[in-house]
Every structure is written in C-alpha cells, then in structure tokens.
Amino acid sequence: MLISGLAVGAALGFVMQRGRFCVTGAFRDLWISRNTRWFTAFMVVVAIQSVGVFALDAFGVISLRTPDFAWLATIVGAFVFGFAIVLAGGCATGTFYRSGEGLVGSWMALAMYMLVAAVAKYGPLGASTKAFRSVTVPVGTVYESLGVSPWVLVLVLVAGVGLAVRHHLTRPKRFVAILPPERTGVAHVLFEKRWHPFATAAVIGVIAIAAWPLSWATGRQSGLGITTPSANAVTWLTTGDVDLVDWGVLLIAGLLVGSFIAAKASGEFKLRVPDARTAVRSVAGGALMGIGASWAGGCTIGNAMVNTAIFGYQGWVSLIFMILGTGVATKVFITGRRGTSVGRSTGKSAGASAGTSVGTTTPAGVVPA
Incomplete structure (x- = not known):
C-alpha cells in the first residue's frame, strides 16, 4: 500500500505543474494587486x-483527532x-514541482528546506523545537470550541468559497491570444x-x-x-533507518516524478541556473522554510490546506500568519524596492506572474518556461 x-x-505534482498552482503567488497577490x-x-x-x-470521518473510514494547540510555535x-x-x-x-521543471534555484531551496527540517525535527534543534511546541492551550478545533457540529462550519466554508468563485467567474474576461493547438484530444x-x-483546485481537492x-x-x-x-x-538517507520511509516519503518522491513528467511532456522542462543573488536567496529561503514549518507543525499544505479543512486552530492561525509573513517579505523584497506594485506596472496580478513563472516578479529568479 505504500506505493x-x-x-x-x-498526480499532485502533475496537476500543480500543469495548473501552475502557486500558493506563494496566491498569498502575494493579496498584497501586491489586491x-x-x-x-x-x-x-x-x-x-x-x-x-x-x-x-x-462520519463513515468510519478515518478518525479525526486534533492535539492541543501549540499557539506560540504556530504563530512564530x-x-x-x-x-x-x-x-x-x-x-x-511549489519548490518541489518547480524542481521537476529544471529550476536549479528551486533545487537549492528544496535541499536546504529538507535539510533544515530534519535538523529542526530530529537533529541538534530537535529538543528546542519540541520545547517550543510544548507551549499549548487545551483546544484543538474551532467547532469543538463553539460546541457545534463540524458540518455547520463546512456549510459556511463551502458557501463563502462558492460566492467568491461566482464573483470571479462573472467578472469580464480579458482577451488572451491563443496559438493554434499542435495536439488534439486528451x-x-x-x-x-x-x-x-x-478546475485545477477542484482536482487537487479530490x-x-x-x-x-x-x-x-x-x-x-x-x-x-x-x-x-x-x-x-533526509534522516533516512543519513542514518539508513528504513522505518522512516513511510507513505509520506513516497508522496514527496512522487511530486518530483509527476512534475517532471508534466514539464517534459508539455515542453516546459529546461535547466535554468540562477544568478548569484538569486542563489543566495534560494538557500536562505529554503533554510527559513525548514525551521518555520517545523515550528509551525506544517507548511502551506499540512497546515494551511489540510489542517484548515478539519478546522484545526493550528491550520487557520498558520494561514493568517503565513499571509502576514508573505506580506512583510513582499514589502521588503518586491514593492518596497521598486516603489510600485508589480501588478499595476505589468498589468497582471502577481499570482498570474507566479503561475506562469515570470522571473521579473519573483525573488527566486524564475524565468518563463
């Protein structure tokens, strides 16, 4: 079953690569172009x-449990x-699937992220991370605190997201020039x-x-x-402990495989080497991602996408503070340096830029595929 x-x-790597599903761009758009x-x-x-x-959970296939909320570590x-x-x-x-496209800067960020996550969880920083996350409050989920059925919050969430989707689908569409297709069918x-x-989001949800x-x-x-x-x-590679090779390890291996297949088949795979400043930022960003995700108990997937779905406090608080952190970095490295909004100067939203890997709008120096 591990396979x-x-x-x-x-499947996730393939869909994210082809759909250009960039969570960083989604958060950054909120600050750059609103x-x-x-x-x-x-x-x-x-x-x-x-x-x-x-x-x-209702049918007994899984049994949801949420630990006490490590509020301080999650926020920081x-x-x-x-x-x-x-x-x-x-x-x-995003770093995983862009690595599959051949972006060497993403390779650097990914290597540092994985290494520092291992150090923060199992290495010299493991004890401090554990102590940091031991500062908790005895709450797990929002619906437990409110004393209501989780389905009440599910309905509210679905209704709110549905209205937001309707808002965007009913807006006037911009004209986009499309080249004649070279392939047909599937x-x-x-x-x-x-x-x-x-559509990409719906597939990822499934x-x-x-x-x-x-x-x-x-x-x-x-x-x-x-x-x-x-x-x-990383710990398995350095210790040889095969017990660490679980379903999750094969999941991240599959991300690289799926994104490579998608990039190669669509003609978007190309080795791209970053300049010196981009390389330094990639390494620094990857290292900070590793320590930040370890403290928070997850990244944009484990916390902001998965834990939010079960209405865990850790997920929703993480989502808020990830967006705030993205906003500060956007001000420091993008809008603050240029003195203008990228979205206004290019006529595109930052999410569109990130979604198409436009290097002029990302500190990582990603260039068009």
Whole structure:
C-alpha cells in the first residue's frame, strides 16, 4: 500500500505543474494587486477537502483527532515560513514541482528546506523545537470550541468559497491570444491547454481527499503533508533507518516524478541556473522554510490546506500568519524596492506572474518556461 503514496504524489505534482498552482503567488497577490483569484482557488481546495474528510470521518473510514494547540510555535513558525517562501520563490510544494521543471534555484531551496527540517525535527534543534511546541492551550478545533457540529462550519466554508468563485467567474474576461493547438484530444488538454485555476483546485481537492484513506491504510494517520516526510527522507538517507520511509516519503518522491513528467511532456522542462543573488536567496529561503514549518507543525499544505479543512486552530492561525509573513517579505523584497506594485506596472496580478513563472516578479529568479 505504500506505493499509493508515490501515485498520489505523482498526480499532485502533475496537476500543480500543469495548473501552475502557486500558493506563494496566491498569498502575494493579496498584497501586491489586491487580487483574490488565486487565493480563492486555494480555498476551493480547502472547501472540497473539508467535505470529503468529514464524510470519511462520519463513515468510519478515518478518525479525526486534533492535539492541543501549540499557539506560540504556530504563530512564530508560520510567520517565518510565510516570509521565507517569498525569498525561496515558492512554498514547499511549489519548490518541489518547480524542481521537476529544471529550476536549479528551486533545487537549492528544496535541499536546504529538507535539510533544515530534519535538523529542526530530529537533529541538534530537535529538543528546542519540541520545547517550543510544548507551549499549548487545551483546544484543538474551532467547532469543538463553539460546541457545534463540524458540518455547520463546512456549510459556511463551502458557501463563502462558492460566492467568491461566482464573483470571479462573472467578472469580464480579458482577451488572451491563443496559438493554434499542435495536439488534439486528451493530449491537448493534458499537455498544451491552459488549465483554469478553479478546475485545477477542484482536482487537487479530490487528490487531497484520496490521500486520507490511502495514507491511513498504511498506518500514517494523516492526509497530505510535506515537512515531516521531507525530514524523514533526509534522516533516512543519513542514518539508513528504513522505518522512516513511510507513505509520506513516497508522496514527496512522487511530486518530483509527476512534475517532471508534466514539464517534459508539455515542453516546459529546461535547466535554468540562477544568478548569484538569486542563489543566495534560494538557500536562505529554503533554510527559513525548514525551521518555520517545523515550528509551525506544517507548511502551506499540512497546515494551511489540510489542517484548515478539519478546522484545526493550528491550520487557520498558520494561514493568517503565513499571509502576514508573505506580506512583510513582499514589502521588503518586491514593492518596497521598486516603489510600485508589480501588478499595476505589468498589468497582471502577481499570482498570474507566479503561475506562469515570470522571473521579473519573483525573488527566486524564475524565468518563463
């Protein structure tokens, strides 16, 4: 059953690469251009997953449990992580799928992220991380605190996200020049046609739901997650402890495989070497991502996408402080340096820029595929 982790990871990497699903761009858009389109797409994933997860819990397929809320570590770690993803040019998952496209800067960020996550969880910093996360309050989920059924919050979330989607779908569409297709049928849709953000989000939401029972069947009682599997992979490589190779480790391996297949088949794979400043930022951003995610108990996937779906305090507080951290880094490295909004100067939202890997708008120096 462990092999299902590889399959889920490959599917996730493929869809994220082809859909240009960039969480960093979604958060950064909120600050640069006040555009919520990609953030709405991100919340579509959360809403769809929330419906599926609570249905699985209701039918006894999984049994949701939420530990006490490590509030201090979550706040500080999430803010650091949000700041770091702007430096690194992508969050943990984005760094994985861009590595599959051949971006050497993402390789650097990914290597540092995985290494520092292992150090912060199992290495010299492990004790301090554990102590930091021991500062807790005895609450786990929002619906438990309110004393209501989780389905009440699920309905509110689905309704709110549905209204946001409707808002964006009913806005006037911009004219976009499209070249004549070179492929037909399924090949055109999979490898050539531009994917809509909301369609991409819906597919990712289904994949996120499937991850729960498949991971649960192997003894790993969680859904999608990147930080702990990354730390486990590095620790396994350095210690040889095969017990660390679980469903999650195969998941992140699948991310690289799936994104490489998508990039190669669509003609978007190309080795791209960053300049010196970009390389330094990639390394620094990756290191800060590793420590921030370890303190917060997860990254934009494990916390902001998965824990939010089960209405855990850790997830929603992380989401807020990741966005705040992204905002500060955006002010320091993007809008503050240029003295103007990238979205206004280019006529595009930052999410669109990030989604198409435009190097002039990202500190990581990502260039057009």
